[in-house]
Amino acid sequence: MRNGKGQERKASPSFFTGEKWLVLTGLLGFLLAAICGVWVILYGGPVFPKGDVLKAFSFNAALGVFLLSTAAILPFTALGNKSRALFRWSYIVLALYSYAAETVQNFRGVDPRFVKGGMPFDVWVGSIFTFVALLLILFYLFVAVQYFRPKAYRLRPELIVGIRYAMLAVLLSFAAGVWISFNNGRLVGLHGSIIWLHGLGFHALQVVPFIAWLSERTALTHSARKAFIHLAGTAYLVSLVAVGWQTYLGHPVLEWSVLPVLAFVSLLISLAPGIVLLRRQSDQTVPAGKAIL
Incomplete structure (x- = not known):
């Protein structure tokens, strides 16, 4: 190849x-x-x-x-x-x-x-x-x-880019696990819970590589594929940072305030490329890993 x-x-x-x-x-x-x-x-x-x-x-x-x-x-x-x-x-x-x-x-x-x-x-x-x-x-x-x-x-250039973002998210999840240990529990302040950050980060392993895999199966150019992956990965990381900061402040993730809204919107943005790529699946599908430049 x-x-x-x-x-x-x-x-x-x-x-x-x-x-x-x-x-x-x-x-x-x-x-x-x-x-x-x-x-x-x-x-x-x-x-x-x-x-x-x-x-x-x-x-x-x-x-x-x-x-x-x-x-x-x-x-x-x-x-x-x-x-x-x-x-x-x-x-x-x-x-x-x-x-x-x-x-x-x-x-x-x-x-x-x-x-x-x-x-x-x-x-x-x-x-x-x-x-x-x-x-x-x-x-x-x-x-x-x-x-x-x-x-x-x-x-697999596109897939590896997606996995790299997932690895960064997993590291944040591991950091949250260490935080739980030093904190002697998942609760922070009155309403913060580290478990949200801990769990959400691991799910990047399913989300971002899947979007990268979808991008491989389209007839998009290599640069366009990577743009979708970078958007998904960056938005996912932003959502994790927002969740982590909200937790650090001791506030619940499920409340109507700036950080939870930012986390939710960023998470939706990270999923959007996957929806777009799914809709592009057609007879123009190309073999995985082969880019049209």
């Missing part, structure tokens, strides 16, 4: 290529979430004294989505087989521990993150959980950096 300048380019990998076990680990999160969901329906969420199965439900589902999204884009890092295997199996082990700690401890009536006055076993589980969370961040930083290398960009 040749790029727009006539230079040879290697065949691009496909989504999820070689990531069967990471995919299965992500699907395990949905299975655990389903079990927790049935429990909540039958018996309610709270478990005396500090557990909450509803939290385990949301955690398992969120981690499952995160792992599946990561498995989808991991083939485009241009990492070697050994480096990818190291990341893959490290993340699988860390994810399995996270599933176990979050699910089992909440069913036992223990908050796995903030253990106060618990048994030595619970303290150890919580301490290891904190260390595991740190490793999850560090390993992901290693992968995130790979998408900013020229080698990755040459594989």
Whole structure:
């Protein structure tokens, strides 16, 4: 395959290529979430004294989505087989521990993150959980950096630009997770909640790369495709900054004020390119990664 300048380019990998076990680990999160969901329906969420199965439900589902999204884009890092295997199996082990700690401890009536006055076993589980969370961040930083290398960009230019924006958003989510830990909880001030920033940032992994993938399938010029992706990615990051600042001020995200309105409008703007590109899907669709210049 040749790029727009006539230079040879290697065949691009496909989504999820070689990531069967990471995919299965992500699907395990949905299975655990389903079990927790049935429990909540039958018996309610709270478990005396500090557990909450509803939290385990949301955690398992969120981690499952995160792992599946990561498995989808991991083939485009241009990492070697050994480096990818190291990341893959490290993340699988860390994810399995996270599933176990979050699910089992909440069913036992223990908050796995903030253990106060618990048994030595619970303290150890919580301490290891904190260390595991740190490793999850560090390993992901290693992968995130790979998408900013020229080698990755040459594989799928538009898609990699979208993934780069997603990586920046994920880093903001990780920062929010660290904030929760140092804050000893998700609440800030009277009404602020860090969980909004923490969750919204991870969803960039689905939104921006999807828009980039759609752009590849149109007959637009390379510059036009990148313009759509930059608009989506920039607007998404602006929405995260607005949510984070509103939270820092201790105000709720769902209130009628400047920052929440800015976050909402920016989020809509980030989705708009996807809607436009979907409407452009027609007989003019071109193979992924081939630009018309």
